[in-house]
Amino acid sequence: MKRAVLIAAAALLAGSCAVNDAFPAPSRIETAAPAPGPYLGEQTLTALAQAVQGPPAPGSAEAAADHAASQRWRAFEDSDRWRLAQAHAEVRPNLAVQHFDCPLNTRLAEEPPPALMHLLGRSLRDASVASNAAKAVGFRNRPIVDDPDRRACIRVDDDLRSSASYPSGHATVGALWGRIMAEVAPDQAQTLTRIGDEIGVSRAVCALHYPSDVAAGQALGVALFQAVRETPEYQADLAAARAEVARARSLGLRNPGCAAERAALGQTPS
Template identity: 35%
Template sequence: MIRLSKPFTTTVAVAALTLALGACSALRPVMGVLRPAHARTPVDATAYGASKLRGYLGPDAIDGKTLLGPPPAPDSLRGQADRQAYEQTRALQGSPRWAAAIRDNDIWAGGALERYSCAAGRQISSQATPAVWKLLHRMELDVRTVGTPAKDFYNRSRPMIGDDRPICIPREGWMKTNASYPSGHAMVGWSWALVLAEMAPANTDALLGAGKAIGDSRWICGVHYQSDVEAGRVLGAAMLAREHAEPQFLADFAKAKAELAKAPSRTAACPAD
C-alpha cells in the first residue's frame, strides 16, 4: 500500500501518483471496463435523475489516443506478458478473488461502489450522498467521452476473444466489438479513487487501494489485459486533472466534499477479496 505524507491538493499530485503506480505495476495484471452505453444503464439512474446528467468535458478536452499511444504489440515482451497474465489467472476461477472480480464488474450495483463506501467509512449512495453520487456519475460519463475515441482508434481485441477459457462474467456479443484498450472500468475506478481521496484525505490509502482493486479485477476476470488497465488509470487521472479546470466540476466537488464529511458512517461489514 502506498502511503502519502499529505493528501492530494493538486492535480499535479494526482497525475504523478498515477504514473508512479503504472511504472511499479509493469509486471502485474489489472482489471477495468465499461459496457457500451447502449448495453447498460446505471442502477438507480431513473430514481436519481442521472439519465439527464451530462459529463463535465467535451469531446475535444483530451486527446486520449495521442496521450496513451498504441497498446503493446502481441509479439513484444509486454504483449507476451499481457497474454501470459491472462492465461495464468484463468486458474483463479472459483477463488475468493474471482468472486470479488464478479462483484466489481457492476460499477453501480455490484462491489465497485461498495468498495469506496468501505474505504471511506461512509455510506455512499444516491440516497445518503446525492451530491457525491452526482459527481461520480458525471465523471463516469466523462470516461465514455474521453475513453471511447482511443478504444475505437486502436481497436484492440479483448483477451478472451477466440479463447474459450473461463471469464468471470457471461460472454456477450458486445465484447467482440467494444475494444479492450484502454479499460473504461479502470478509468472509472482510478478517477473515483483519486477524487474521493481529495474529499477524504485521511482515507487516502484505503480509497486508492479500492480504486486499484477495481482495476485489478478486470484482468482477473479475463476481460482486459494488464496494459489496458494501466492505460485506463493514466487516462482517468488525466481526465480528472482536466475536470479540475471546469467551474461546474469545482462547484460540484465542493458540495460533494462537504456532504461526504457529514455522511452516515458505514456500519455494515465490508466483503473481503
C-alpha cells in the first residue's frame, strides 16, 4: 500500500485524533458533553425499539451465513477500508460531522456549525435511546467475542466486549444522520445517505458487529428518521442547518482525505 494513500487516510481525521487505536470504546452511543433532548418522546422511541426483530437464532442457517459474511471482512484488516472504519467509530457530532465533508466539498469540523451540531446532537439522543432499548430483543455476542482471534479496529474495553451486538447502535445513528444530511444538502442526497450507511458497515469491518446487526441498526435508523422529520422542532432546526452548511460550502475548503475515502469505499468483500 502506498505511503501517500495511508497519509491521506490519516488526514481525514486532521484536527481530531490519530487514526490507529484512537477512539474510545463506549458501551453506549453518547456525546462527550450533555446533549439536548431527543426529538421523539419516550413512548415513540420505545415503540420503534420494540418493532426491531430479534437476531438470527444460534445454530440457524441465517446465523451461519451471518458468521461467514463477517469472516469475509477479515481480508480488509489494515486496509484503507479498515482505516476508514476507525474514523467512523467517532460519533461525537463536532468530530463526526467530518464524515460528510467529501460529498459537500467542505470541512465542517474546522468550525462546527452550531445549528447543525444542535440537529445532530438531538438526533443522536433519539438513536442512542432507541438502539439501546432495542438491544433487549435478544442478547448476541460480538464477532470479537465469538472468535477471539478476530481483531477489532479500535481499542475495546470490557464494557464494550460484554455488551450486546444486536442491533448496531452506530448503524442506527449513521443511517439516521445520512438521511438528515441528505435533507440538509439535497443536491448530494444519494452520496450523503450512502456515507451514513457506511458508518454502519464500518462496524462489520471492525469485527464489532455481524452484518445482520448492521442491517437491523440501519432499519431502525430509517424508522427514526421518518418519525423525527415529522416533528416541527426538527423542521425548524433543519432550516437553520441548511443555511449554515450552504455558507460553509461557499468557503472553498476541502478535506485532504477524500481521495483515500473514495478508495476505501471501493473495497468490498468478495
